Amino acid sequence: MEHITLLIGIVIVTALVFDFTNGFHDTANAMATTISTGALKPKTAVAMSAVLNLVGAFLSVEVAKTISGGIIDESSGIKPEVIFAGLVGAIVWNLLTWLAGLPSSSSHALFGGLIGATLVSVGAHGVHGDAVVMKVLIPAVAAPFVAGLAAMLATRLTYRIGRDADPEATSRGYRAGQIASAGLVSLAHGTNDAQKTMGVITLALITGGVVAPHSDPPLWVIVSAGSAIALGTYIGGWRIIRTMGKGITDIQPQQGFAAQTGAAATILASSHLGFALSTTQVCSGSVMGAGLGRSGAVVRWSTAGRMVAAWAFTLPAAGLVAAGTALLADQGTWGVTTVAVLGLAVCAVIRTASRRKPVTSANVNDDGAVATAGTVGAVEPQGAVTAAIAAVIPPPAGPVAPATDAPATA
Template sequence: MSTTLFIVVVVVVTALVFDFTNGFHDSSNAMATSVATGAFTPRRAVLIAAVLNVVGATLSTEVARTISHGMFDDALIQAAPEMVFAGLAGAILWNLATWLLGLPSSSSHALFGGLIGAVVVAAGFQGVHWGTVISKIMLPALIAPAVAAAASAVATWVSYRITGPTDKFGDKMFRNGQRISASMVALAHGTSDGQKTMGVITLVLIAAGYQEAGSAPYSWVVLAAGAAIGLGTYSGGWRIMRTMGKGLVHIDPPQGFAAETTSTVAILASSHLGFALSTTHICTGSILGTGIGRGAKVSWGTFGKMGAAWLITLPCAAVVGAVTSFIAVKGGVIGTIGVIVLLLLSALLIIRQANHNKVDFSNVNDADKVVVAKQTDPELGRPPRSLEQVKAELVGTSPSDRGTGALV
């Protein structure tokens, strides 16, 4: 196996690993609100989101083209495809770190930051097309959450004009509606985030001479990326789902429906235009807007932490990508193997730390905070529950009359 082919294989595998982390990191984007309101059981929610993420990833390639043909100078990357691997490693490490903290930061910005840092170190600032970065990534990142929050606030206000806070029939209708709206968010998420890994793989295939410049992603790339993000979504990402569903604002079915509908429209529109923006930013903005539209209490402290994570994600991922790029590019094959070992060890340490206070489908709605330290969370003192017990609690019924609940 030639050195170039080895690097290409490493990049493809690492890109699919990133896609997996993207799936579990962002599964809350589609389903946190529907799980919080009881429209879906946690297990059913992630299964539906996983399937629709795969379907969505096959519907469009506009975002993939932005990444593979618009962000970087292909000629410079061709000289050192290791930098693409290094950027992916930086993005994976950042995704795992923010998942541990339960922070819904942007997987997209982690990817872009990691790649930008890696390219700058290996090829210089001229390797990045800064105009594309600003117009397709930075500006949408500032505008999209604000627009989503405003639209969601209006939609929530209208929803509560249709039904009152104590209207049980209206509450049930909106909860049923959430099953459609949340599913649409999952589909839209696939059309956006599923394409980003396709773009990265296509970028390195072009750089290595295995694909013509300007061509669309191969079918096997589309299917592999869709499968990876679907499997990641099915794994749950419960830590971030808790923050999104419980930590920002209390959500009732009318709010959940408004947030999900707004997010769907915004994500699909951005995917059609080729904007590589963050679905996390859009969905968080929509959830925040529901609290404003209803006049409910918003946890501005939690939102402040989210906002801080948004601001530092791209530059921090860029720093990690720069370091891993220096090691991989300067060290050649040995350096690349060293980064792989570093990535594996870091991932194992993060996962081990997370298991000290594990969040899963049985306790995702028990609290609004994610505990990182090695201690017992007082809010999670009760033993793990079965899926049937969780389902009964979500619909507010006892085990004896579960059959009357509206949850599926």
């Protein structure tokens, strides 16, 4: 075994930077609905989520093994600079979508970056195509629908169960339930997403000969990855929290509880199977399902459409950026240095742009937030799936609070 070289050290630091961006990019997954309904104060919510992200990082390594030895072929001749290029591509895409307030997938940004850099550097034989299809692409398509369907059913059930109860008492009860379900999502996020960085660092250690092929992540890797994502979570990705909590649909406590519970169950089950799915897509699908499940709620399909477009572009866009950086990084020390300088410059530009119209814990729940997300009201479509579910679990009767920017429909 070899010692950690300077280049591998740079890769490890870059991976932890990505993990940090993953944390603040994905804070909304667990806490957006909890914050929007007032179940927890914004700062309290992100602090709780950060702690549980750290705890979740220690629960499993199955997803990490999917990254380190499943998607990329360790023996294909891949070098640490290739992994570095892939990480730069993922970080740039994460920051761009955060600036736009779009809850895109940090996971797919990472996969796209690694795949794009590997294809340029070593060729198609460096990527396990079957693993990409079975453990990335299929879950990416199926998971949002599964979580959304579960949230829709759960929302309708909760309203039917509580239709004769005191509305204020019911809301208080579900706000308490939201805190528990948000904690479960945070735990699941740490279990799934922190492992992806663990897998990348382990892959870098394997390619550098520091650890043996097919090794589990060392303990120090688990601790550092869990700490980085927890710190990023505590910083709070307020722009994306605003979109998830206010921009997709109007969330009431019952819906928030149903959405978070469905998302947590989906993420934890997938983590156990080693599926490196996108927690962002799962949680966004759950929020949309919760919107469809409440009579009179409005799903803002313009925002949903922008999100889906970002999902579709994430993997290839990050892959293209990583492919370009890999071409530079392959040139040697000057190429790696150039990639690092360009990456830092892009990050600085994005940070400067974000300060023009800052979104913080103080204004994350402002009603004007919906407009800033580029949303317009839209009437909920009564498609075949919705109609079929309505036949089994009819929408609850009674008054509900309509959206402020669009007419509500039953």
